[in-house]
Amino acid sequence: MFRKQRGQIHSRLMALFIVVGLIGAFLVPLRGNWWLPALASEHGAATDRLFIITLAITATVFVIVQLTLAYLVWRYPYREGRRAEYFLESTKMEMTWTIVPAVIMTMLIFSGARLWAQIYYTKVPDGAFVVEVTGEQFKWAFRYPGKDGKFGRTKAKLIDDENPLGVDPDDPASQDDIVIPPGQGELHIPVHRPVEVRLRSKDVLHSFFLPHMRVKQDAVPGMTGSIWFVPTQTTAERKGEIRRKTERIYTLRELRRLIKAGLPFMSAEAYKDQSGEEVVGADAPLLADSLEKLQQAGHERIKAYQDFNFEIVCAELCGLGHYQMKGTVVVAPLSEVEEWLSEQTPFGEE
Numbered sequence: 001m002f003r004k005q006r007g008q009i010h011s012r013l014m015a016l017f018i019v020v021g022l023i024g025a026f027l028v029p030l031r032g033n034w035w036l037p038a039l040a041s042e043h044g045a046a047t048d049r050l051f052i053i054t055l056a057i058t059a060t061v062f063v064i065v066q067l068t069l070a071y072l073v074w075r076y077p078y079r080e081g082r083r084a085e086y087f088l089e090s091t092k093m094e095m096t097w098t099i100v101p102a103v104i105m106t107m108l109i110f111s112g113a114r115l116w117a118q119i120y121y122t123k124v125p126d127g128a129f130v131v132e133v134t135g136e137q138f139k140w141a142f143r144y145p146g147k148d149g150k151f152g153r154t155k156a157k158l159i160d161d162e163n164p165l166g167v168d169p170d171d172p173a174s175q176d177d178i179v180i181p182p183g184q185g186e187l188h189i190p191v192h193r194p195v196e197v198r199l200r201s202k203d204v205l206h207s208f209f210l211p212h213m214r215v216k217q218d219a220v221p222g223m224t225g226s227i228w229f230v231p232t233q234t235t236a237e238r239k240g241e242i243r244r245k246t247e248r249i250y251t252l253r254e255l256r257r258l259i260k261a262g263l264p265f266m267s268a269e270a271y272k273d274q275s276g277e278e279v280v281g282a283d284a285p286l287l288a289d290s291l292e293k294l295q296q297a298g299h300e301r302i303k304a305y306q307d308f309n310f311e312i313v314c315a316e317l318c319g320l321g322h323y324q325m326k327g328t329v330v331v332a333p334l335s336e337v338e339e340w341l342s343e344q345t346p347f348g349e350e
């Protein structure tokens, strides 16, 4: 009698554990900010669709399997003298559970392979905007080919502090190249134009990842990789969108929590202290110490909004500083990018 009761308690607890775990598996990602960031490239619509189809199929199977398991555990607890029934073979069942998953998997793999080919095996369109991105522990460097549209030769021997990419000064094509040294600038690219990124690495494997544009490609030492995509939104447009959604009055406590969670916030208005001196300017970033000053000046409620920048992240665990290997991408109309380029000093004049 006692053993029978214990078997029943165990089976109920196990079934409960499975159901709670199942709910948790959905609740945790849905409550946190874990979903894909809003899309900002052309090809990304297709990868997102495939991602959602794959997730829908696998999540459905996952739920069915877990619920069936929970039901069977709950329905058939240990009972003295009862033996599990089994049979050796059932061609019909085995065919079903082999063929159905095989067909679904094949469909998913073929649509994935087709999409992969569309992204990776199509020629870079003529007239694409070309930029070279070089990864090193733990920074990104950028190089633009300049007016001639050609990158100058590079040599590993020439790499030093002055010439971090080892560009060969004897190559005429290198004279007008524009080099943005590692960690010292932003990647500027045009919107609504094909952008080709040539990828290199100076030391170990890195992975060039633009989460908003659904672009991810390894940078391999000794090789020049290539990936192209079409950005569909400028940084200014996305900044405006986020500002419209988030601009309101915040308490200092709210802002402290949000900034601590890593979200960049800007002050919408200028705030002064009693003597009339400005503590925080309008459209200035709100940092931990600016919140401190606002509190001392007696401002409890601040009109603020969330700031935004497209990011480059390294998606390859490339060493101890991997987490800080980030960069900023500025997407703008081509004319603005060209204007910015014309303001930079070419390699030959440095």
Ligand SMILES: [Cu+2]
Pocket (backbone or CB within 6 Å): 135, 136, 137, 138, 205, 206, 207, 314, 315, 316, 317, 318, 322, 325
């Ligand atoms: Cu890296």
